[in-house]
Amino acid sequence: GAKLRILGIETSCDETAAAVVSRLDDGTGRIEANVVLSQLDEHSAYGGVVPEIAARAHVDALDSLIEEALTRAQVKLADIDAIAATAGPGLIGGLLVGLMTGKAIARATGKPLYAINHLEGHALTARLTDNLSFPYLMLLVSGGHTQLVLVRGVGSYERWGTTIDDALGEAFDKTAKLLGLPYPGGPEVEKAAATGDEKRFAFPRPLVGEARLDFSFSGLKTAVRQAAESIAPVSERDIADICASFQRAISRTLDDRIGRGLLRFRTEFPQTDGLPALVVAGGVAANQELRRTLQSLCDRHGFRFVAPPHHLCTDNAVMIAWAGLERMALGMPADPLDVQPRSRWP
Ligand code: KG4
Ligand code: ZN
Numbered sequence: 312g313a314k315l316r317i318l319g320i321e322t323s324c325d326e327t328a329a330a331v332v333s334r335l336d337d338g339t340g341r342i343e344a345n346v347v348l349s350q351l352d353e354h355s356a357y358g359g360v361v362p363e364i365a366a367r368a369h370v371d372a373l374d375s376l377i378e379e380a381l382t383r384a385q386v387k388l389a390d391i392d393a394i395a396a397t398a399g400p401g402l403i404g405g406l407l408v409g410l411m412t413g414k415a416i417a418r419a420t421g422k423p424l425y426a427i428n429h430l431e432g433h434a435l436t437a438r439l440t441d442n443l444s445f446p447y448l449m450l451l452v453s454g455g456h457t458q459l460v461l462v463r464g465v466g467s468y469e470r471w472g473t474t475i476d477d478a479l480g481e482a483f484d485k486t487a488k489l490l491g492l493p494y495p496g497g498p499e500v501e502k503a504a505a506t507g508d509e510k511r512f513a514f515p516r517p518l519v520g521e522a523r524l525d526f527s528f529s530g531l532k533t534a535v536r537q538a539a540e541s542i543a544p545v546s547e548r549d550i551a552d553i554c555a556s557f558q559r560a561i562s563r564t565l566d567d568r569i570g571r572g573l574l575r576f577r578t579e580f581p582q583t584d585g586l587p588a589l590v591v592a593g594g595v596a597a598n599q600e601l602r603r604t605l606q607s608l609c610d611r612h613g614f615r616f617v618a619p620p621h622h623l624c625t626d627n628a629v630m631i632a633w634a635g636l637e638r639m640a641l642g643m644p645a646d647p648l649d650v651q652p653r654s655r656w657p
Contacts, residue, residue, distance in 0.1 A: 315639055316343070318377065318391045318416070319632025322409030323401025323429045324455065325350040325360045327372040328628035331384035331391070332439070334636040340439040343384035345629050346376050347622070351495070358494045359484070360454075366404025373412055380628075388420050393645065395635025398426035399653035401455075406652035414648050423645030425635035428656055432630035433592040434462050439633045440619040443588055447617075448576050450569060452601070453593030453625075454480035454495070457526050459572045461579075462590075465637045470657065471572055472524030479561070480595045482528035486535050486557055490550050500554045501598050507548075507555030512538050514560035519567040524575070526568055531560055562604040569605065573612040586615040596624040 314333050321328040327350070331343040350368045354360050381387065396413030399406055410426065417424035433451050437443045448471075449460045457479045459472040477485065480497055487496020492503065514534045517527035538553055539545055545553070569589070576587060589609055595601060596618060609616035623629060639645075 315392050315636055316386065316390065317393045317395050317425075317632045317635045317639070318380070318388075319628035319630075319635065320373070320377070320394070320396040320409045320413050321429070321432070321626060321628040321631045322369045322373065322405040323397045323399070324405065324626055325354055325365050326626040327369050327376055328626065329373070329376040329380040330628035330632045331380050331386060332629055332632035332636060334633075334640055338640075339442065340633055340636065342439075342629050343386070344380040345622075345627060346380045346383070347627050348372050348376055355494050358488060360402070362402045362404055365402055366408060369405050369408040373408060377412070388416065391420070391422060393423045393425060393635060393639055395425040395427050395631050397429045397432070397631050398646075398650060399428060399656035401429055401654060403652060403654040406654065410650070410652045418648060423639075424648060424650070425638055426646040426650045427631045427634045429631070430456065430458070430460075430656075431466075431468070432634045434460055434468060435465065435634050435637055436592060436619050436623050436630045437588070437590040437617050438637070439629070440623060441617050443590065443617060444584075446580060446583070447588040447590055448572060449590045449592060450605070451593045452479045452591065452595035454478060454484065456593065457528070459524055459569065461576070465641055466643065471575065472526060472568065474526040474528060476527050476529035477532065479526070479528060480593065482532055482561070483595065485532045486554070489532070489536050489539055490545065490553060492550070495594075497595060497598065500557065501600065503551045504554035504558045504600070505551075507551030507553070509555035509559040511552040512556035514538075514556050516560050516564045516567070519564055522571070524568060524572050526564070528561075531557065558598075558600045562600055565601065566604055566608055570608055570612065573608065573614055577612070586613060588615040588617050590617045590619070592619065592624050594625045597621050
């Protein structure tokens with residue numbers, strides 16, 4: 312059957328990424344190349360992403376990454392049907408680099424350009440990996456976002472819940488920093504928690520019991536700081552116990568918050584064919600405790616838990632290419648070449 316092929320570009324944060332993805336008439340997709348360059352080493356000394364360093368690193372890396380993606384896919388620019396580049400939300404310097412590059416390629420080749428919302432990329436990835444049909448719920452948990460989103464269709468999203476302060480990944484990173492663990496903190500906290508006593512500290516479970524579907528994690532971070540200060544100097548053992556208790560508080564909180572979201576989904580969509588689905592995306596989706604919590608929640612509520620492979624949960628250009636393909640396949644219009652990047656784009 313006919314096949315669409317798109318070059319994807321992602322530069323919204325600290326990953327420079329390019330991908331070539333194709334889509335067949337039957338709606339299935341194929342990843343032909345997926346190249347991601349993490350800037351972790353450049354930022355780790357600062358304990359977080361430095362926007363100016365990120366933008367410059369994107370400039371340095373993007374052209375050759377695109378070439379590498381094309382080479383691996385064994386295609387030339389002439390074989391590409393369109394270009395999809397992240398236009399927001401994210402760090403404006405990085406967005407400018409990726410979107411301008413996308414525009415330049417579109418201008419030079421005469422191919423259409425799709426300016427993609429990064430969150431839409433995360434939201435639609437499960438349709439590439441798991442052939443999921445609409446509607447479904449998506450939980451995005453990364454360093455910058457914590458959102459529960461109803462995915463009704465391509466271009467049709469409803470945010471049901473969001474964090475009112477820190478993102479979940481940010482809470483992991485800040486907790487790690489307080490305890491003297493390296494950046495990024497999420498994996499370190501998970502590792503330390505494995506040997507800790509999760510009952511030693513009773514950390515708060517913000518917003519649990521409330522009807523709205525929002526999240527809050529800054530109080531948890533404060534409680535961690537107070538716990539650490541109360542026993543200074545902290546031993547390895549203390550760190551393990553704090554991390555385990557921290558993860559438990561997060562699990563209990565998500566169990567309550569997402570549980571309410573699943574109930575709401577059931578109310579709004581009483582009849583779906585087969586099991587409705589909860590999809591997880593974002594870097595924090597690597598956390599095993601979080602996965603166990605979501606899996607058991609889905610089991611109890613009769614939902615299918617869908618977790619795309621880790622490298623497609625974290626930032627990548629496959630998801631941007633795929634979002635472009637979904638739009639293109641539906642005949643949705645491409646963007647004009649004067650489209651502007653948007654650092655904020657809900
Ligand atoms: O989606 P992502 O790779 O990128 C951005 O948000 O830009 O997410 C990164 C976040 C970081 O906050 C990191 O600490 C967190 O995901 N993370 C984890 C784990 N692995 C990564 N958090 C908890 N447990 C993990 N195993
Ligand atoms: Zn992301």
